[in-house]
Amino acid sequence: MSFCPATYASVTLPTVEPTAHALNTFLASVERRAYRMAQIALRHEEDALDAVQDAMLQLARRYARRPSEEWRPIFYRILQNRIRDLQRRRAVRSRVLAFLPWGGEGEDDSDPVERAPDPAPGPAAEVEGGEIGVALQRAVSLLPARQREAFLLRNLEGLDVAETAAAMGCSEGSVKTHYSRAVHALREQLGEFMS
Amino acid sequence: MSNEQQQTPFERRAGEMLRDSADSLDAATRSRLTQARHAALEGISARPAWLDFRVLAPGGAVAAAAVVAVLMWTGPMQRPAGETGAFDDIELLADADAYEISQETDLDFIECAAAMGEQDVAGT
Incomplete structure (x- = not known):
């Protein structure tokens, strides 16, 4: 029996080290923006860190051997799902608390963080205080979830429409609609300060 | 972008x-x-989580317990009546004559010959 060295040479076997190195580079390149995205959506730093860490773990365990060009939309898909899970958990927690005798007076089904009184002075005062960035983040965090996802994935992470659609699990047409509405809403609130 | x-x-x-x-x-x-x-x-x-011993061990223990439970529930295996088992085969192999007889197809003739032999013994 004769072996053909050329055939064996052409076979590239997956190895752990190059994958780990490439994945490390990828995660390092997205982790800060991913954290900021989660923090704007959840308005809670610990929850944001948890969401990013879970997304990293899932990407590494399940998708590390997928082609590296697929990592970004997959990572953000996982992250968006995790953010939604955390928001859902908060809503369930508030519903449970509403049944308890010592709590829940006048509670509704919405996210307690969403219902928390906003101590911010509002966009105009923040802009006057030189905090236009804070005002922008606050305005983005108050957008409906899908609009916020589309706006952050496209504007913060820089995904194109197709990648954003893959990350959000919807059609490209939906991405355009959500993004357009988000921009319209933000411009109404902040346009005069950011022009 | x-x-x-x-x-x-x-x-x-x-x-x-x-x-x-x-x-x-x-x-x-x-x-x-x-x-x-x-x-x-x-x-x-x-390694994948499902290959982890800590994951496999409880599953294996449950499977083993289930097998033992089934065996205890059904009791010792009963051989259907009339069916020859391995023990009978050993007896046949140990007795050369019996083995040869078992290979004969005309069992009626053998029984008849045996009866005649017994009558001869009784007659003598």
Whole structure:
């Protein structure tokens, strides 16, 4: 029996080290923006860190051997799902608390963080205080979830429409609609300060 | 962004501000993100979870317990009546004559011959 060295040479076997190195580079390149995205959506730093860490773990365990060009939309898909899970958990927690005798007076089904009184002075005062960035983040965090996802994935992470659609699990047409509405809403609130 | 040319100044400005805020995270948060990344990378070289002994062992124990329970529930295997078993085969092999007889197809003739032999013995 004769072996053909050329055939064996052409076979590239997956190895752990190059994958780990490439994945490390990828995660390092997205982790800060991913954290900021989660923090704007959840308005809670610990929850944001948890969401990013879970997304990293899932990407590494399940998708590390997928082609590296697929990592970004997959990572953000996982992250968006995790953010939604955390928001859902908060809503369930508030519903449970509403049944308890010592709590829940006048509670509704919405996210307690969403219902928390906003101590911010509002966009105009923040802009006057030189905090236009804070005002922008606050305005983005108050957008409906899908609009916020589309706006952050496209504007913060820089995904194109197709990648954003893959990350959000919807059609490209939906991405355009959500993004357009988000921009319209933000411009109404902040346009005069950011022009 | 790949389609930056199509963006309005408002969108461009918003994108710049958001990216700046991401780049200016405090040191503690950056450190925790780095730790999270390293923890995630350790997951690549780890074996799949279903191959882990700690996962397999309870499943194996449950399966073994189920087999034992089934065996105890059904009791010892009963051989159907008339069926010859391995023990009978050993007896046949040990007795050369019996083995030869078992190979005969005309059992009526053998029984008849045996009866005649017994009558001869009784007659003598």
